[in-house]
Amino acid sequence: MLDTAAHDRLPAAPGVGYKPQHFAQITADPGSVKWLEIHAENYMGDGGRPIAQLRHLSENFAMSVHGVGLSIGGEGPLDTDHLARLKHLVGWLNPASFSEHLAWSTHDSHFYNDLLPLPYTDTSLQRICDHINELQDTIGRRMLLENPSSYLAFAESTWSEPEFLAEISRRTGCGLLLDVNNVFVSATNLDFSPQGYIDAFPLDKVGEIHLGGHDEDEDGHGRPLLIDSHGREVVDPVWALLDYTLAKSGPKPVLIEWDNDVPDWPVLEAEAARAATALERVPA
Amino acid sequence: MSVSQTEFTRAMMDAGQPVPDGLIDHQDQPAGRRFSVYRNNVAVSLTEAMHSAFPVIAKLLGKQNMDGLAGIYLRQHPPSSPLMMFYGEHFPAFLEGMEQLQHLGYLGDVARLELALRRAYHAADAAPIAPDALGALTPGQLMDTRLSLAPAVQVVCSPWPIHAIWRYNTENGAPKPEPQAQDVLVTRPEFDPIPQVLPPGGATWIRALMKGATIGEALEQAAAADETFDLGATLALLLQGGAITGLDSKG
Numbered sequence: 064m065l066d067t068a069a070h071d072r073l074p075a076a077p078g079v080g081y082k083p084q085h086f087a088q089i090t091a092d093p094g095s096v097k098w099l100e101i102h103a104e105n106y107m108g109d110g111g112r113p114i115a116q117l118r119h120l121s122e123n124f125a126m127s128v129h130g131v132g133l134s135i136g137g138e139g140p141l142d143t144d145h146l147a148r149l150k151h152l153v154g155w156l157n158p159a160s161f162s163e164h165l166a167w168s169t170h171d172s173h174f175y176n177d178l179l180p181l182p183y184t185d186t187s188l189q190r191i192c193d194h195i196n197e198l199q200d201t202i203g204r205r206m207l208l209e210n211p212s213s214y215l216a217f218a219e220s221t222w223s224e225p226e227f228l229a230e231i232s233r234r235t236g237c238g239l240l241l242d243v244n245n246v247f248v249s250a251t252n253l254d255f256s257p258q259g260y261i262d263a264f265p266l267d268k269v270g271e272i273h274l275g276g277h278d279e280d281e282d283g284h285g286r287p288l289l290i291d292s293h294g295r296e297v298v299d300p301v302w303a304l305l306d307y308t309l310a311k312s313g314p315k316p317v318l319i320e321w322d323n324d325v326p327d328w329p330v331l332e333a334e335a336a337r338a339a340t341a342l343e344r345v346p347a
Numbered sequence: 348m349s350v351s352q353t354e355f356t357r358a359m360m361d362a363g364q365p366v367p368d369g370l371i372d373h374q375d376q377p378a379g380r381r382f383s384v385y386r387n388n389v390a391v392s393l394t395e396a397m398h399s400a401f402p403v404i405a406k407l408l409g410k411q412n413m414d415g416l417a418g419i420y421l422r423q424h425p426p427s428s429p430l431m432m433f434y435g436e437h438f439p440a441f442l443e444g445m446e447q448l449q450h451l452g453y454l455g456d457v458a459r460l461e462l463a464l465r466r467a468y469h470a471a472d473a474a475p476i477a478p479d480a481l482g483a484l485t486p487g488q489l490m491d492t493r494l495s496l497a498p499a500v501q502v503v504c505s506p507w508p509i510h511a512i513w514r515y516n517t518e519n520g521a522p523k524p525e526p527q528a529q530d531v532l533v534t535r536p537e538f539d540p541i542p543q544v545l546p547p548g549g550a551t552w553i554r555a556l557m558k559g560a561t562i563g564e565a566l567e568q569a570a571a572a573d574e575t576f577d578l579g580a581t582l583a584l585l586l587q588g589g590a591i592t593g594l595d596s597k598g
Contacts, residue, residue: 104429108469109498112538115472132429138352145429170352173425176396177388179355214385215378218369219349252381254373282372283380290384 070125073098073159073271075314076342077335078127080293080321086116088328090123095336098159100127100318106156107148117156126158127271127318132174135194135208136167136181146201153202160271160316162207162240163198165191165228182217183227188234195235207270208232209240212277212291213249224249225263232268239265242273243308244320247301248289252282257304266312274305274338275320294323297334302341309345317342359385360422393421393434400435401461403516404442404454416445432469436462453507460509460531460542463501467533467540470499475589481582488596490563494556495593496585499535502550510544534588543584548576553585 078098081089089096099120106117120126133145153161166178181187199206210228222230228239241264250257276295282288297319309315319334348369358364359382370378397417398405405413424437439462442448443455475497484492503509510531511524530550531542545553548569555565562578569576585591 104431107430108432109471111468111470111472111499111535113469115538134429142428148430167352168429170356172427173356174427174429175356175359175389176392176426176429176431177385179352179359179385182349184349215370215372215381217350218371218375252373280384284372284376288381288384 070098070121071157071159073125073127073316075316077338078125078316078318079331079335080129080318081120082321082325082331083113083116084325085328085331086120090119093124094332095339096332098125098127098316100129100320103128103130103149103152103161104132106152121156121158126156127160127162127316128153128156128158130161130163131178132168133163133194133198134167134169134174135163135198136165136179136187136191137169137194138167138190139170141194141197142169146198149198150202153204160207161202161204162209162271164209164211165231166211178211180211180213180215180217183220183222183224185221188222188227188230192231192234195231195237199235199237205237207238207240209242209273210245211249212242212245212252212289214252214288214290216253223263225260225265229265229268232265238270239268240271240273241266241269241308241315242275243304244273244275244277244297244301245291247304248277248291251287251289258307261304261308261311266308269312269315272305272308272315272317273320274301274317274334275322277301292323293320295321296330297337302337305338305341306344309341314342314345314347355385358382359389360425362386390418390421393426394418396431396434397421397438400465401438401458403461403513404438404458406516407451407454407457407512416442432465438462453505453509453512456503456505456507456509457512459505460503460513460533463503463531463533464540464542467499467501467535468538470497470535473497473499473592475586476591476594478586480594481586481591484594484596490561490566491596492562493559493595494562494585494591495595496553496557497535497590497592499533499540500553500557500585500588500590501533502530502545502553503533504530504550510542513542532584532588532590534585534590536587536589541588543588545584546575546577546580548573549581549584552576552578552581 076097081099246257274297275293278290278292280288317338350367350369354367366382394417426434439455439458506528508524508527508529510529514521530545532545551572552565552569555568
């Protein structure tokens with residue numbers, strides 16, 4: 064059964080990152096999946112099948128548009144062409160949510176197709192707030208900003224990541240997207256307590272939670288180095304961290320991200336069903 | 348010690364460069380191998396983008412060669428926008444410039460065909476004219492008519508059998524390519540782009556139409572390019588592909 068409720072906000076229920084190979088199954092029987100997220104940049108062509116599918120899905124599901132290419136953390140100015148493309152997409156689709164990353168991906172007009180890290184300083188804070196204000200003014204709505212996966216740190220940083228994100232939210236009015244897998248990955252790589260990070264996070268600003276799979280590697284000293292790969296199931300400790308988070312935050316929209324080695328629909332739906340079970344345990 | 352994004356990208360795209368000072372692990376030690384995660388992510392994601400953008404080129408070259416060429420290409424031509432669906436526009440000329448690929452002269456044009464198919468896939472939708480709209484015109488009116496073509500329409504010309512090579516590598520049981528020149532028309536009747544071989548002179552005729560020539564003016568150019576030019580056959584390809592979206596018969 065398709066969800067016929069209003070699609071103007073994400074429900075506190077499971078969603079998945081939409082992959083075109085799942086179109087027929089999602090439209091026939093979405094199972095536990097109540098909403099869908101797309102990567103904005105994949106729907107910036109002029110027409111054809113991607114746009115037609117998106118139009119169809121948006122009639123039946125609450126949609127989240129997740130940008131991966133704006134480079135909000137970039138040292139240079141935001142790409143005004145790309146801002147205009149985002150405004151156009153958000154304008155015609157009118158999604159329930161728009162989100163982007165605390166990261167950069169473009170430098171000197173080159174796009175590197177990855178989420179690159181930045182130092183947490185007063186200077187970068189001001190720049191990011193300026194960029195978020197520019198974006199929110201352009202698209203005419205509040206955005207959610209996502210915490211990154213970290214593999215290293217900057218010696219120059221003077222802010223902790225949760226405090227940095229809380230201050231960005233306070234100054235710009237933006238909401239936050241809490242990626243629980245990213246917290247687990249960063250906590251392992253940089254040796255901090257993931258529960259402590261959640262405790263310090265402004266959970267009242269969280270409009271969406273992400274979950275995804277990661278790979279295990281090691282650094283040059285033989286210590287564990289987790290890589291945020293989105294290419295497999297969410298691991299048990301990350302599910303436990305979701306439970307810990309939801310117990311403090313209350314129910315939230317929870318998204319399963321699976322972008323590489325995308326599985327058959329039943330495997331992805333089973334991950335969403337597991338998120339549904341986690342959400343059912345949370346007092347409303 | 349602050350690390351600029353200029354330093355970061357320079358070291359990221361060139362593994363011969365040292366990891367910038369100021370990037371550290373949780374014990375304040377230099378980040379070292381941790382920086383390689385970014386080097387790998389960028390190279391792997393852009394290499395994968397090249398494989399999915401040019402599947403026939405990847406098949407012709409083999410995975411290892413394609414990986415190697417993509418690794419050089421992505422450093423010479425990093426994406427200029429976040430729209431990865433259009434990445435690789437310089438790849439045909441890049442392939443033609445590679446000394447060690449000179450014996451595979453067709454690669455550039457096959458890559459151009461793959462680019463054209465991708466552009467057609469993402470082009471704006473446009474409704475075709477009614478099939479009988481042209482039939483209502485007198486021959487004189489027809490020659491004075493200008494045609495609007497769908498945004499998905501693409502033409503790729505080559506001295507190589509690029510359509511046959513493309514087909515042989517995408518379709519089970521397709522015939523082996525024979526040496527010949529092939530000009531290819533790409534249309535998108537609904538959602539899937541379709542490449543078809545144009546008759547001699549057909550590419551000249553369609554390109555003249557795209558520049559605003561009437562059917563008759565374009566016919567003169569096409570006949571000059573190839574005296575065997577078959578107007579009816581070329582027009583039929585456009586009609587079958589839903590490629591004609593408007594008529595202007597004012598003359």
